[in-house]
Amino acid sequence: MFSYYTVFKDETKLDINYIPSRLLHRLNELNLLNQFFSFVLRFPGKMSQRVLVSGKVGTGKTVLTQFFGMQLVREAEKRNINVHYVHVNCRECRGNMLHVLQRVLQRFYPNFPVRGYSLEELLQTLTSVLDEENAYVVLTLDELEYLVEKAGSDPIYQLTRLQETRPPNSPHRISLICILRQLEILKKLDESTRSTLQHNIIRLKEYSKSQLEDILNDRVSLAFKPNTVLPDAVSLVAELAEAEKGNARFAIELLWRAGKYADANGLSLVTPECVRMAMASVYSTVRKTDIASLSLHEKLFLLGIAKAFKQSEKAYISMGEAEETYRAVCEEFGEKPRRHTQLWEYLKKLSILGAVATRKGSTGARGRTTVISMPWIPAAQLEKELYNFLNKEEASG
Numbered sequence: 001m002f003s004y005y006t007v008f009k010d011e012t013k014l015d016i017n018y019i020p021s022r023l024l025h026r027l028n029e030l031n032l033l034n035q036f037f038s039f040v041l042r043f044p045g046k047m048s049q050r051v052l053v054s055g056k057v058g059t060g061k062t063v064l065t066q067f068f069g070m071q072l073v074r075e076a077e078k079r080n081i082n083v084h085y086v087h088v089n090c091r092e093c094r095g096n097m098l099h100v101l102q103r104v105l106q107r108f109y110p111n112f113p114v115r116g117y118s119l120e121e122l123l124q125t126l127t128s129v130l131d132e133e134n135a136y137v138v139l140t141l142d143e144l145e146y147l148v149e150k151a152g153s154d155p156i157y158q159l160t161r162l163q164e165t166r167p168p169n170s171p172h173r174i175s176l177i178c179i180l181r182q183l184e185i186l187k188k189l190d191e192s193t194r195s196t197l198q199h200n201i202i203r204l205k206e207y208s209k210s211q212l213e214d215i216l217n218d219r220v221s222l223a224f225k226p227n228t229v230l231p232d233a234v235s236l237v238a239e240l241a242e243a244e245k246g247n248a249r250f251a252i253e254l255l256w257r258a259g260k261y262a263d264a265n266g267l268s269l270v271t272p273e274c275v276r277m278a279m280a281s282v283y284s285t286v287r288k289t290d291i292a293s294l295s296l297h298e299k300l301f302l303l304g305i306a307k308a309f310k311q312s313e314k315a316y317i318s319m320g321e322a323e324e325t326y327r328a329v330c331e332e333f334g335e336k337p338r339r340h341t342q343l344w345e346y347l348k349k350l351s352i353l354g355a356v357a358t359r360k361g362s363t364g365a366r367g368r369t370t371v372i373s374m375p376w377i378p379a380a381q382l383e384k385e386l387y388n389f390l391n392k393e394e395a396s397g
């Protein structure tokens, strides 16, 4: 009989969307969130709250807020308060507030259509639905960058001013949690939204090696058969992930890949060598979904940068060099290159995504220059990936 040995017991526990039953090393941050929102349970409707959660890639922003949301709803149920926690990812909504609000409304009316409504109308509908149901919503806007990039501060402004458009003494129905990787984006918001968010900010620090080890060990016991993962393998994964700016997603993904490597090679143990082999194939800091969501010229620009690195063997390139290869790429795809100022915007976005890193270089004729590096992704691999996306886009039209 064909038998297939695997080190895994339940791979889904390593899935990116899995919400762990234990949140490790974020209890202070969880308490802070609870404090910020305690009035929702104590004096529902008396006020609303806006909180900002910020931290680098994989520092647990999403999992922390989802965890908080689950607890909040459970607590509210005990007290017979109709509180809904709605977690919406702005990237998945393509930075469109209409889609965000649609997700919220669908919580109450699963078939709620979005077409044909303006933002004002959707907000109106939402508040009347909440009034009817006597419900409160804590809405998390995850990866808020995408919304601000796409639509500026207007939609958030309207959302936060909602209460002012209601009759005096109407209950406050909607509170907000905004999630941002980089605080720079805040500059793009209007003064008052920015200042409330800045007052209620929870910063998630990068995880240390030992914290990552705890998170990993927790997953090992859920996802792997007993005694299939050597402690040294876990330790190595944690060390590599600490070097990746304390990125827990990187850690979990690397652990999963190491397990896959063991399976593929018929090994009954996940060893440090499996981790090293997995590391060689890892390509996780920039997720494919992130690349897919870039605009055509953002992709072309990133492709230009990847090509520049592939050609040069250098660790750093200048903006000028990046522009030069970008123009060649545009020619290849029959596209008119975007202007210099636009490319600066692209560069900022790519750096937020973690596709590239930028820093100030030496002083040149026109002031401080900016140098670009791409520390986390092999250039050849990124180039290939981008060609895949771009050719698909061309083919579909």
Ligand SMILES: Nc1ncnc2c1ncn2[C@@H]1O[C@H](COP(=O)(O)OP(=O)(O)OP(=O)(O)O)[C@@H](O)[C@H]1O
Pocket: 015, 016, 017, 018, 019, 020, 022, 023, 024, 025, 026, 055, 056, 057, 058, 059, 060, 061, 062, 063, 064, 181, 215, 248, 249, 252
């Ligand atoms: N404290 C923790 N305890 C248990 N698991 C965690 C913890 N922090 C992060 N994780 C896990 O690590 C992975 C990455 O976490 P998460 O998605 O919350 O990061 P993030 O800060 O939202 O990253 P990004 O900026 O890329 O969206 C998830 O699989 C999550 O379940």
Ligand SMILES: [Mg+2]
Pocket: 061, 062, 063, 142
């Ligand atoms: Mg996240």
